[in-house]
Amino acid sequence: MTGRAVRTAMAVVMALTVAGCGAGDDRASDAAGDGRVTGAVTVFAAASLTESFTRIGKDFEAANPGSRVVLNVAGSSALANQINQGAPADVFASAAPANMTAVVEAGNTDGTPSTFARNQLVIAVPRGNPQAVTGLADLSRPGVKVALCASQVPCGAAARTALDAAGVALTPVTLEQDVKGALAKLKLGEVDTALVYRTDVRAVSAEVTGVEFPESTRAVNDYPIVALKDAPNPAGARAFVAYVHSAPAQAVLAEAGFQAP
Structure with missing residues (x-):
């Protein structure tokens, strides 16, 4: 604990x-x-x-x-x-x-x-999507900073399943203990994107946009x-x-x- x-x-x-x-x-x-x-x-x-x-x-x-x-x-x-x-x-x-x-x-x-x-994952990005993220492959581009949930947290386990399904390997700059923590890093501008739930993006839609990706269907919680x-x-x-x-x-x-x- x-x-x-x-x-x-x-x-x-x-x-x-x-x-x-x-x-x-x-x-x-x-x-x-x-x-x-x-x-x-x-x-x-x-x-x-x-x-x-x-x-x-x-x-x-x-x-x-x-x-x-x-x-x-x-x-x-x-x-x-x-x-x-x-x-x-x-x-x-x-x-x-x-x-x-x-x-x-x-x-x-x-x-x-x-x-x-x-619930299902989306790629959360700032309004306007400045990094032009369209799918999971974009998260592995040089210079793109990503926040994920830790692996023991459901959103982290789901993210790992989706990334594996897409064949994408990446090193996040932070591993958060819950989905709100990952989303907060994005809202503060500390990362460029975060893998979070669709519902969390909807709750802060004035600040954040959700990018859907097909592999999320492999990791529905x-x-x-x-x-x-x-x-x-x-x-x-x-x-x-x-x-x-x-x-x-x-x-x-x-x-x-x-x-x-």
Whole structure:
């Protein structure tokens, strides 16, 4: 577990501890048995879900008065490590099955994970595409600085699959721990391009353009979600997972550029 992941996990634990102090039964769903969900629902979600799950969380709260969605976003591998190290969470939404498998095999899930969305890579470039990038081969041109996600992160594993499929070898100038980190390097002008998800480019379309490439179809990521075994709010966990599969939440994901499972 990296120092960054440890600090994130500690911050989450501290935040939840503070939230729980003086909050009475804020961590527990309604015990009356009437199906209502109340209290905090802590969702560990892949960084690429930041915008969509922020909106879905607000919609969930509106549909369940008295509930509060606490969103912790990071790279899926870091989140899986945090969960397996005992960080308190109700729900895990991963950007790839591999990181979910790590949590399943550790015995930390309640039920079987279900795929709720799919996502595909694009080549992110600044508006105007100053390097005239049209495909993966252009990323290996001399002088073109590329940001990738680290290999243990779903966007990094997908990028490696796509590059191998295209027969392109390159040395990135940075390997980021989540897709937002790779995109941030591009927005700051530290790199010329980054391999990120289509949804992340859409979220910042005023600044960044996405270049589609055919090899991305070889590296489409399934996004699984599951309630967690030691969820502080088990009823809330199950309700949130069900809500993510509902028509309103699926419409939010589709608008963001996710594909249907």
